[in-house]
Amino acid sequence: MDKAIRKNILKKYSLNIVLLLLxxxxxxxxxxxxxxxxYAKQMIILVxxxxxxxxxxxxxxxxxxxxxxxxxxxxxIGAYTAAIFTKNMPMLPxxxxxxxxxxLGMIMSGVFGFLIGVPAFRLEGDYLAIITLAFGQIISIxxxxxxxxxxxxxxxxxxxxxNFPWVYGAFVFTLVFIICLMFSGHGRAxxxxxxxxxxxxxxxxxxxxxxxxTFVFSxxxxxxxxxxxxxxxxxxxxxxxxxxxxxxxxxxxxFGGMGSMTGSILAAxxxxxxxxxxxxxxxxxxxxxxxxxxxxxxxRPDGVFGRKELTYDWIRQTYRKIRGRWKEDA
Amino acid sequence: MALLxxxxxxxxxxxxxxxxxxxxxxxxxxxxGMIGPNGAGKTTIFNLLTNVYEPxxxxxxVEGKSTLGQPAYKMVDMGLARTFQNIRLFKDMSVIDxxxxxxxxxGRYSIAEAxxxxxxxxxxEQLYEERAEExxxxxxxxxxxxxxxxNLPYGAQRKLEICRAxxxxxxxxxxxxxxxxxxxxxxxxxxxxIRLVKDRFHTSVLLIEHDMNLVMGICERLIVLNYGQVxxxxxxxxxxxxxxxxRAYLGSEGDPNALGC
Numbered sequence: 315m316d317k318a319i320r321k322n323i324l325k326k327y328s329l330n331i332v333l334l335l336l337x338x339x340x341x342x343x344x345x346x347x348x349x350x351x352x353y354a355k356q357m358i359i360l361v362x363x364x365x366x367x368x369x370x371x372x373x374x375x376x377x378x379x380x381x382x383x384x385x386x387x388x389x390x391i392g393a394y395t396a397a398i399f400t401k402n403m404p405m406l407p408x409x410x411x412x413x414x415x416x417x418l419g420m421i422m423s424g425v426f427g428f429l430i431g432v433p434a435f436r437l438e439g440d441y442l443a444i445i446t447l448a449f450g451q452i453i454s455i456x457x458x459x460x461x462x463x464x465x466x467x468x469x470x471x472x473x474x475x476x477n478f479p480w481v482y483g484a485f486v487f488t489l490v491f492i493i494c495l496m497f498s499g500h501g502r503a504x505x506x507x508x509x510x511x512x513x514x515x516x517x518x519x520x521x522x523x524x525x526x527x528t529f530v531f532s533x534x535x536x537x538x539x540x541x542x543x544x545x546x547x548x549x550x551x552x553x554x555x556x557x558x559x560x561x562x563x564x565x566x567x568x569f570g571g572m573g574s575m576t577g578s579i580l581a582a583x584x585x586x587x588x589x590x591x592x593x594x595x596x597x598x599x600x601x602x603x604x605x606x607x608x609x610x611x612x613x614r615p616d617g618v619f620g621r622k623e624l625t626y627d628w629i630r631q632t633y634r635k636i637r638g639r640w641k642e643d644a
Numbered sequence: 645m646a647l648l649x650x651x652x653x654x655x656x657x658x659x660x661x662x663x664x665x666x667x668x669x670x671x672x673x674x675x676x677g678m679i680g681p682n683g684a685g686k687t688t689i690f691n692l693l694t695n696v697y698e699p700x701x702x703x704x705x706v707e708g709k710s711t712l713g714q715p716a717y718k719m720v721d722m723g724l725a726r727t728f729q730n731i732r733l734f735k736d737m738s739v740i741d742x743x744x745x746x747x748x749x750x751g752r753y754s755i756a757e758a759x760x761x762x763x764x765x766x767x768x769e770q771l772y773e774e775r776a777e778e779x780x781x782x783x784x785x786x787x788x789x790x791x792x793x794x795n796l797p798y799g800a801q802r803k804l805e806i807c808r809a810x811x812x813x814x815x816x817x818x819x820x821x822x823x824x825x826x827x828x829x830x831x832x833x834x835x836x837x838i839r840l841v842k843d844r845f846h847t848s849v850l851l852i853e854h855d856m857n858l859v860m861g862i863c864e865r866l867i868v869l870n871y872g873q874v875x876x877x878x879x880x881x882x883x884x885x886x887x888x889x890x891r892a893y894l895g896s897e898g899d900p901n902a903l904g905c
Contacts, residue, residue, distance in 0.1 A: 323761065491759055498758035498765060499744070499751045499772070502737070506745045509734035516694055518720035518749030518812055527755070573736075621736060 329626070338482050345478055355478070357590055359546055362481035363539050365582040366488045368566040369575060370535030373492060375564070376573035376621075377501075378528040379508035381443040384450030385536050385563050390555035391426055391453065392419035392537025393544035394463055397472045400545065412475040416484075416541040423537025424530045431529040435522050438511075442529075450560050457552040468551035469544075476546035484542055488535055492575060495531070504528050508573075558600075565607060571617025576624040581617075645708055647672045647723075647848055648693075648816055653702035655692060662688045664872040665702075670816065675842060675849045677863035677880075681892060684869040686852045687729060690818050694719050694726050707815070720749045723815035727805040727822060729852075735794035739785065742793050742804055743776040746811025779807050782844060783837065799830040803837060810845055817841060819851040823858050831855060835862050860884070868892070 341358065344350050350358070367389065374382045396415035403411045430449055434442045457463045464470070495501050503524050506514040515521045544550055566585050570577025589599045610617065622628075646669035653666045663685040670676050678686050691697045693704060695716045704711045706722045714722065725746075734742050753764040780786045783803055788796060793804060802822055809817055819838070823831045835858055841847050853859050859866065859880070866883045868875040870892045876883050883889055 323766075494759045494761055495755065498755075499748060499753070499768070500755050500758050502741055502745050503748050505737055505741075506734045506748075509736060510732045512696075513728065513732035513734065514745070515717045516696075516719070516726055517745050517808060518717050519745065520715075520717045 334486055338479075341482070342478060356546075357587065359476060359478060359481050360590075361583055361586045362478075362485050363476075363542050363546065364563075364566065364586045365579050366481075366485055366539040366542070367536060367563050368570065368578040368582040369488050369492060370532050370539065371563050372567050372570075372572065372575065372578040373535070374529055374532035375567055376571075376578075377496060377504050377508060378525060378532075380525065380529065381440060382446045382529075382532070383443050383557075383564065384446035384448070384453070384560055385532075386555040386557075386559035387446070387450035387453035388423045388427060388533040388536035389540035389543065389559075390457060390552070392416075392423045392540030393550055393555070394457060394469065394540075395419040395422040395537070396541035397469055397544040397550055398462060400473055400475070401469075401471065408473055408475060412473070412480075412545060415545075416538060419541035419544075420534040420537040423540070424534040427530040427533025428526065431526040435525040435529070447557070447560075450555075450557055454552045454556055457555075463552070464550070466552060468549055470549035472544055472548050472550070474545060474548045476542045481542055481546075484538055488538065489575070491531075491535075500524075500527075568607065568617055569610060571619035571621060573621040574617065574619035574623055576622070577617050577619030580619070646670060647674075647707060648850070649705040649708075650689075650693075651703050651705070653689070653692060653704065654700050655688060655697055656700045661872050663692065663699075666869070666872070666874055667702075668867050668874065668877060670848055670850055672815070673842065673846060673848055675838065675851070675862055675864050677859040677866045678850060678852045678869065679854070679859055679866060680869035680875070685872040686869055687820060688872075689869070690726060690820055690852065693818060694724060717749075720812045720814070723813075724818065725809035725812045725814035725816075726818035727802070727809055727820055729820040729824060731801050731805055733793040733801055733804060733808075735792065737793060738790050739793055739796065739804055740773075740776050740780065740789040743779055743807050743811045744772050746808040747772050747775065749812060776811065779811055782840065783807050799826060799833065802826070802834070806837060806841065810841060810847070813845075814847055816848045816850060819849060819853075821852050821854065823853055823855040826855075828857075831858055834858065838862055 345355055345358075367385065371382060371385045374380055374385075396412075396419035399415040399418050400408075400411045403414075406414070426449075430445055431442075434445045458466045496504070503514070503519045506517065506519055507521050507524050511521050562585075566581040567578060569585060570579070570581030589602070592599070592602070595602075648670040650666060650668050653663055654661070655663045666685075666689065678689070680686055688697065692699050693711075695711060695714055695718075706724060709722065711719065711722060734745060737745075751768065753762075753768050756762075757764045777786065777789065780789055783806070785800060785803060785807065788800065793801065796804060806817070806819070806822070822838070823834055826834060838849055838851070839862060842849060851859075851863070863880055865878065866880055867877050868883055868886075868889050875892055876886045876889050878886075
């Protein structure tokens with residue numbers, strides 16, 4: 315039995331592992347050989363941080379079906395926790411301190427996710443949206459007034475540890491975590507709650523438990539993105555994590571398609587790079603976002619991917635279709 | 645000992661006595677029909693049985709164990725599964741995944757075991773896959789396994805709801821108007837499905853239905869409700885000739901055959 319299982323695992327995942335490694339080698343070699351300049355390097359790291367954020371919000375909003383409007387708040391908690399830890403632990407080797415800082419940031423965000431999720435999910439309805447909206451505001455006010463967060467001036471002098479291997483590792487972790495969770499009995503339970511919570515509960519799914527768990531995971535992954543962001547920027551200001559940033563992340567999720575990981579990744583890439591390329595039009599960025607959303611809602615209300623994913627099966631089918639068409643022409 | 649025992653069950657919604665002092669029993673392997681005019685409290689009783697509502701008075705026993713204070717999701721563990729009057733499927737999930745959700749309460753592997761893809765995950769998932777295919781095959785839906793549930797025709801959606809309920813391994817299956825919106829041939833097929841449930845899975849069935857052909861065709865016993873109270877109980881022939889039942893349905897004494905068949 316166990317032998318069969320091992321064979322199954324190899325068959326199922328070898329291609330994915332090879333592709334992920336190839337992606338890493340490709341980008342890393344471009345960076346090492348100096349083909350990409352330092353601006354491009356920074357953009358790549360920012361794209362990956364946003365991909366982690368979008369994937370994490372997609373978990374709460376797309377898979378669980380709960381509107382969360384304070385995701386930047388969880389990111390802020392992760393960012394500040396990790397930064398304060400690494401700043402106060404100069405005796406540890408920087409890599410180790412960074413790693414522990416990330417873990418602490420994730421745990422702290424998870425704790426806050428739990429504290430918010432438990433009361434919010436005991437009620438039925440869209441209370442989470444209102445509570446997380448308030449939470450996002452409260453967090454940024456707290457950061458501004460607490461003694462150890464640097465106040466409105468912000469926290470500076472954070473060691474810039476985040477490089478490409480770190481963000482890539484974190485991204486792969488996030489992706490694999492979400493995929494492995496969603497394609498399991500627990501993932502089916504999460505989806506069933508989104509689809510019909512009454513039917514889920516009468517099928518034996520503990521609805522409140524799964525809502526809280528998913529939300530905590532989502533908050534933890536946002537904390538991961540925050541910790542990476544803190545050690546990428548080198549300084550943190552509370553205004554960064556305001557309501558607008560939460561909405562930015564939400565826009566990415568909606569743009570890509572709520573409930574599609576492929577869509578989240580694609581949207582994070584496009585919506586990070588496009589505003590950067592339109593640097594001269596920076597003041598029109600929010601206008602562009604709004605316009606994009608309106609057009610999206612008119613022409614493709616489910617986002618670019620809807621709830622679909624880019625899978626091997628899909629590629630295989632499309633390939634066959636295209637080949638079939640060629641043969642017809644010939 | 646009866647499989648299900650309902651004792652003096654009542655629920656009041658701010659003075660409205662939706663269900664008032666209802667008692668009945670269901671034995672193992674029985675198919676029981678619950679009939680009554682609209683608003684008689686049939687669906688309310690289902691919601692009480694599955695602990696969606698908490699009773700004002702009275703108690704429910706499944707195999708002698710009281711269900712009082714159990715959360716709704718624990719009712720599956722006690723051996724109760726249900727379908728809904730308006731179909732409630734997980735529409736964006738595949739047919740086979742809908743059935744697999746029914747296995748959820750038996751799931752043993754943890755989230756960590758799922759995320760790290762440890763052996764318990766593979767073992768259990770393989771088992772679920774086989775069992776879900778088996779159930780779908782029994783109900784003749786094997787070839788639809790990978791379709792999204794929303795793409796199924798109406799009759800098949802009703803059937804899938806029954807598959808999902810059966811997957812949880814219930815001792816008693818509650819069907820809320822399973823023939824609602826079905827034509828005669830679909831209803832005929834449904835009757836075969838319900839018999840299959842009883843014969844293959846040894847499950848008792850309690851069903852709410854207005855379609856008298858179906859009720860008289862497969863139910864071994866009937867419970868008639870009116871204004872939240874039990875009007876009559878007994879075998880179909882007895883109930884059909886009960887003057888009180890006829891009055892409740894037709895407003896006055898009339899031709900007994902008006903009740904159908």
